[in-house]
Amino acid sequence: MSKANSREEDPYSHERYAGFPDGFFDRSDSSVDDNFYAQPRMVTHIDDRAVRAVGDLYSELNIGGRVLDLMSSWVSHFVDVPEDLVVLGMNSEELARNLQASSWCQHDLNLNHRLPFEDDSFDAVVCCVSIDYLVRPLEVFAEVHRVIRRGGVFVNSFSNRCFPTKAIHGWSQTDDEGHVSIVAEYYRRTGPWADLDAQLRTPLHGAGDPLYAVWGSAV
Numbered sequence: 001m002s003k004a005n006s007r008e009e010d011p012y013s014h015e016r017y018a019g020f021p022d023g024f025f026d027r028s029d030s031s032v033d034d035n036f037y038a039q040p041r042m043v044t045h046i047d048d049r050a051v052r053a054v055g056d057l058y059s060e061l062n063i064g065g066r067v068l069d070l071m072s073s074w075v076s077h078f079v080d081v082p083e084d085l086v087v088l089g090m091n092s093e094e095l096a097r098n099l100q101a102s103s104w105c106q107h108d109l110n111l112n113h114r115l116p117f118e119d120d121s122f123d124a125v126v127c128c129v130s131i132d133y134l135v136r137p138l139e140v141f142a143e144v145h146r147v148i149r150r151g152g153v154f155v156n157s158f159s160n161r162c163f164p165t166k167a168i169h170g171w172s173q174t175d176d177e178g179h180v181s182i183v184a185e186y187y188r189r190t191g192p193w194a195d196l197d198a199q200l201r202t203p204l205h206g207a208g209d210p211l212y213a214v215w216g217s218a219v
């Protein structure tokens with residue numbers, strides 16, 4: 001097992017992950033992530049309609065104030081840009097070019113799930129088309145709960161494509177409905193989170209990337 005996929009140092013890990021099948025959080029490419037993300041990708045990973053659906057959801061949920069965009073890049077998709085947006089991801093060149101961000105932080109969540117922020121220091125946390133790359137998602141969700149203020153919303157959005165070698169097997173081996181269930185399960189096992197919701201945010205029919213979102217508020 002690679003360093004990135006090791007859960008041996010956490011004595012509670014076994015219980016926390018009980019019920020997930022063996023190999024669920026393994027990946028075809030289990031090497032450390034900085035190799036894969038070394039080159040900046042100045043692209044959008046979903047089409048314009050899905051990007052707009054992300055921004056519209058953030059506006060609908062009144063996301064503002066001090067916000068963390070987890071697993072971010074050069075774009076954060078806000079229509080209404082928060083006062084103070086912190087972006088965290090793997091590639092510093094992408095993050096430094098994020099025009100909506102007020103600050104950025106290069107941090108590998110698969111090597112170190114501890115978020116480098118104070119308790120209760122964010123009004124909201126968002127994570128767009130990236131949750132499938134986490135090999136220790138429950139620890140990261142617990143950390144998000146620590147850094148978000150009570151009542152703050154944590155929004156995860158995703159589509160039906162990914163970097164297949166870097167997505168966990170459990171994600172690659174299921175469909176959209178399965179992805180919603182996986183993310184909802186992450187919320188259920190951490191928190192507590194209230195007002196959990198899951199929605200398809202793009203039209204049911206027609207061409208284009210679907211955009212699903214699951215969110216909840218910190219209790």
Ligand SMILES: C[S@@+](CC[C@H](N)C(=O)[O-])C[C@H]1O[C@@H](n2cnc3c(N)ncnc32)[C@H](O)[C@@H]1O
Nearest residue numbers: 033045071072073089090091108109110128130
């Ligand atoms: C498909 S891109 C999505 C980027 C951005 N959220 C968006 O909506 O366009 C996946 C992102 O996850 C981030 N990422 C992947 N593995 C990560 C890790 N181990 N720790 C932190 N961020 C990671 C990468 O930096 C990359 O920007």
